[in-house]
Amino acid sequence: MKKLFNSRSSMADDMIAGFLAAWPDAAVIGKHPRVVRRRALKIGKVSLLIGNGSGHEPIAMGFVGTGLLDANVVGDVFVAPSPDLILEGIREVTGPAGAILLISRHEGDVINGRTAAMMAEDEGFSVHPLLMYDDISSAPKGQEEDRRGAAGTIFIYKILGAAAEAGLDLTALAELGAEVRDCTRTLGAALNPGISPLTGQQMFSLPEDEVFIGMGVHGEPGVGRRKLGPVRELVAFMLDALLQDRQISPGTRTLVLINGMGGCTMMELLTVFGEVAAGLAARGIPQTAPMIGSFSTTQEMAGFSISLCTPTQRMLDFWQAPHGAPLFPDLHGVGA
Amino acid sequence: MKKLFNSRSSMADDMIAGFLAAWPDAAVIGKHPRVVRRRALKIGKVSLLIGNGSGHEPIAMGFVGTGLLDANVVGDVFVAPSPDLILEGIREVTGPAGAILLISRHEGDVINGRTAAMMAEDEGFSVHPLLMYDDISSAPKGQEEDRRGAAGTIFIYKILGAAAEAGLDLTALAELGAEVRDCTRTLGAALNPGISPLTGQQMFSLPEDEVFIGMGVHGEPGVGRRKLGPVRELVAFMLDALLQDRQISPGTRTLVLINGMGGCTMMELLTVFGEVAAGLAARGIPQTAPMIGSFSTTQEMAGFSISLCTPTQRMLDFWQAPHGAPLFPDLHGVGA
Numbered sequence: 001m002k003k004l005f006n007s008r009s010s011m012a013d014d015m016i017a018g019f020l021a022a023w024p025d026a027a028v029i030g031k032h033p034r035v036v037r038r039r040a041l042k043i044g045k046v047s048l049l050i051g052n053g054s055g056h057e058p059i060a061m062g063f064v065g066t067g068l069l070d071a072n073v074v075g076d077v078f079v080a081p082s083p084d085l086i087l088e089g090i091r092e093v094t095g096p097a098g099a100i101l102l103i104s105r106h107e108g109d110v111i112n113g114r115t116a117a118m119m120a121e122d123e124g125f126s127v128h129p130l131l132m133y134d135d136i137s138s139a140p141k142g143q144e145e146d147r148r149g150a151a152g153t154i155f156i157y158k159i160l161g162a163a164a165e166a167g168l169d170l171t172a173l174a175e176l177g178a179e180v181r182d183c184t185r186t187l188g189a190a191l192n193p194g195i196s197p198l199t200g201q202q203m204f205s206l207p208e209d210e211v212f213i214g215m216g217v218h219g220e221p222g223v224g225r226r227k228l229g230p231v232r233e234l235v236a237f238m239l240d241a242l243l244q245d246r247q248i249s250p251g252t253r254t255l256v257l258i259n260g261m262g263g264c265t266m267m268e269l270l271t272v273f274g275e276v277a278a279g280l281a282a283r284g285i286p287q288t289a290p291m292i293g294s295f296s297t298t299q300e301m302a303g304f305s306i307s308l309c310t311p312t313q314r315m316l317d318f319w320q321a322p323h324g325a326p327l328f329p330d331l332h333g334v335g336a
Numbered sequence: 337m338k339k340l341f342n343s344r345s346s347m348a349d350d351m352i353a354g355f356l357a358a359w360p361d362a363a364v365i366g367k368h369p370r371v372v373r374r375r376a377l378k379i380g381k382v383s384l385l386i387g388n389g390s391g392h393e394p395i396a397m398g399f400v401g402t403g404l405l406d407a408n409v410v411g412d413v414f415v416a417p418s419p420d421l422i423l424e425g426i427r428e429v430t431g432p433a434g435a436i437l438l439i440s441r442h443e444g445d446v447i448n449g450r451t452a453a454m455m456a457e458d459e460g461f462s463v464h465p466l467l468m469y470d471d472i473s474s475a476p477k478g479q480e481e482d483r484r485g486a487a488g489t490i491f492i493y494k495i496l497g498a499a500a501e502a503g504l505d506l507t508a509l510a511e512l513g514a515e516v517r518d519c520t521r522t523l524g525a526a527l528n529p530g531i532s533p534l535t536g537q538q539m540f541s542l543p544e545d546e547v548f549i550g551m552g553v554h555g556e557p558g559v560g561r562r563k564l565g566p567v568r569e570l571v572a573f574m575l576d577a578l579l580q581d582r583q584i585s586p587g588t589r590t591l592v593l594i595n596g597m598g599g600c601t602m603m604e605l606l607t608v609f610g611e612v613a614a615g616l617a618a619r620g621i622p623q624t625a626p627m628i629g630s631f632s633t634t635q636e637m638a639g640f641s642i643s644l645c646t647p648t649q650r651m652l653d654f655w656q657a658p659h660g661a662p663l664f665p666d667l668h669g670v671g672a
Contacts, residue, residue: 002527002544002638004567004604014567015603018610022626026670057602065670077603191338208338231340231350263599263636266393266663267351267413268340274354290358293663294630300599302338302636327602327629330666334362334401 001200011197012054012076019061023326026065030092034085036061037071037092046164046173047071047093050102050157051086051113053078055197059154059296062327068161069325070099077197078218080108086116090125098126098170100160100177104149105133106218128170130177132156134186134307136245137214137223144182148216151259151296152186152307155319158328159311162318180315185246186257186307187238190215191228194262194299203301213238215261215303231268235275238306243283248310250284255309255319260294263302269293272304289320289331337536347533348390348412355397359662362401366428370421372397373407373428382500382509383407383429386438386493387422387449389414391533395490395632398663404497405661406435413533414554416444422452426461434462434506436496436513440485441469442554464506466513468492470522470643472581473550473559480518484552487595487632488522488643491655494664495647498654516651521582522593522643523574526551527564530598530635539637549574551597551639567604571611574642579619584646586620591645591655596630599638605629608640625656625667 005011016036020029030037041047050060051073060072073089075081090099099120103113110131117129133144134152159180160173168176190212193202206212206225211234214222228234248254258273260266273292280287311319320332341347352372356365366373377383386396387409396408409425411417417425426435435456439449446467453465469480470488495516496509504512526548529538542548542561547570550558564570584590594609596602609628616623647655656668 002564004527004570004600004608004640006566006568006607011603011607014610015606018606018608018613018628021610021613021623022606022628023670055601055603057606062602191340228338230342232342234340262601264340265391265598265633265635266398266630267347267391267635270351270354270358270393271342271347272340272354274350274357277354277357287357292354292358294602297601299601299603300636300638304340324670326670334359334660334662 001195001197003195003197008197012074015054016074026324026326030071030088032085032088034074034081035071035089035092036064036074038064038066040066041070041093043095044097045167046097046170047099048102048161048164049073049089049093049099051075051081051089052104052109053080055299056297058327063157063325065323065325067165067321067323068158068328080112083112083115083119086112087119090116090120090127094125098128100173101127101129102156103129103131104153105131106148126170128174130174132181134181134184135214136185136187136242138216141245150186150188151257151305152184152309154257154291154295155184155255155309156180159315159318161323162321180309184307184309185242186305187242188215188303188305189213189234189238190222190261190301190303192263192302194301197299218298231271232275235272236279239276239279242306242308248285248308252285252310254280254285254287255311256287256290257307258292259296259305259307261301261303262294262297263300264294264304269304276306289316291329291331293329337531337533339531339533344533348410351390352410362660362662366407366424368421368424370410370417371407371425371428372400372410374400374402376402377406377429379431380433381503382433382506383435384438384497384500385409385425385429385435387411387417387425388440388445389416391635392633394663399493399661401659401661403501403657403659404494404664416448419448419451419455422448423455426452426456426463430461434464436509437463437465438492439465439467440489441467442484462506464510466510468517470517470520471550472521472523472578474552477581486522486524487593487641488520488645490593490627490631491520491591491645492516495651495654497659498657516645520643520645521578522641523578524551524639524641525549525570525574526558526597526637526639528599528638530637533635554634567607568611571608572615575612575615578642578644584621584644588621588646590616590621590623591647592623592626593643594628595632595641595643597637597639598630598633599636600630600640602629605640612642625652627665627667629665
């Protein structure tokens, strides 16, 4: 396995050490060395946190900071943190206003997250576990709550992060989170596998001229394969699928997130975005404030996903609000 | 070649279309479709621009915006733009205050850039071509001006961009640019090749347990190979080489840039940064305001470079100054 690390057992901890050395004003370690929390906790605000397996950086550790996550509970590579560990995170950042525990819908994350939330409730904390699911390839239309969480969950992180900073209470945040989730859809395509740091092996194999549609963030099977072809045709196919799953009326302002899975170049991601923007424009759908880059990754897997979200004005304001998270892009200062 | 594109001939243009669709408030196309310029030109300021082959994104197109580049002249993939094309860029953004034409020292870029600058002088523009070189592996100590430009050139882009915005004149900017260059050093290591979009072939081959030290941005040969081993040992070797080339005294505040070449994960880059920060700390050298990510890339090449710069207070202020470039990180708001 040709990767830059010291030892398999120290991978996550060495990475955390690097992150904290880089941005000590944004984040610090909590009482537990796997709880990365915002340095300046804000009294009285609802806290926002997530526990997740590492190996997908910059998500979620890189999103800890003012106006975004209060804490990230960092699991081993590709392994959901235990309920006990997530509970440590909840204790670390939660006050009387309560907490939203984000859970990207994958089996281990759901079980451990819900258990941790119950344990925290027993200790007197108010914790709302918010299930996030957006991947249209993982369950059919009408069974949205059976879908996996994918890169479109980033809309929830950012919008709830800004909303919590603005002072919304737990009930309002839980409602807003569900609202963002319900207006978001994601579909991904994978070209080449990444190497799992756990096994040292490629996560899948695929003929040289084919792509997987709907690959999950750990290499879970997609809905099917197709010939690669020109990117315009691939994007047209994916955009059709997204808009069949959730119609967007002409004139509806739409947020686009093009997420690279690790091994796609920025040249490719910008090209994909151009095709998505053109496809939306042809349908009379205006897009604004996009996010383009490799944010939720699966090691060096070559692939990308398209996420669409139709925000209310309030959501859009939260999406573009300034924040202090080291590895989340600046969506408000661009062009200023 | 398994990449996302429409056709080889349209690659650069399709990417530009995507970039402009994403951030129309930051950048627009100039009179020539390969001149990407800042939307709001500032009257009276010295302009800052560069022409370079594409395929290395986000550099340099993604750095166009307020407080950074006024224009990027976008060549075909891995091909320096022609003098005529660079001249178009100079005409597009240059007024009476003149222009700094950045040139990352590679043969084609130097010849074409200097020729363009002379042509522009003939037309009455004041243009200072600023040669940038920082890669210690490409020529020995004492022959710094024979070295290649590498990721450490990013310090020059940002510091001069902010300085030009602040109103420094052409002479002062030329001096400042040389000063930044002379206090910057870079060394890279490559683990796995990228695929050249020109040839569809891997750029080099390397045994499974070895790294190249000093690989250039187009896959130019490095100074040697070594066993990969734990990242701590690799970084220690590279840091020693950098500090032998240019000593940094204990107590000297240092900027660190860890640049991914495309195929390294953020997990790996953060780990590398942690080792660099620890190595500097052990020598009593404090680091601040680092930049970590894949900014100057060679397609999906797996590798990284370490750049060190010892800024004056004025340089540091410019480094952290706010800017409006879409794909340059926010170095001032982190933790705010």
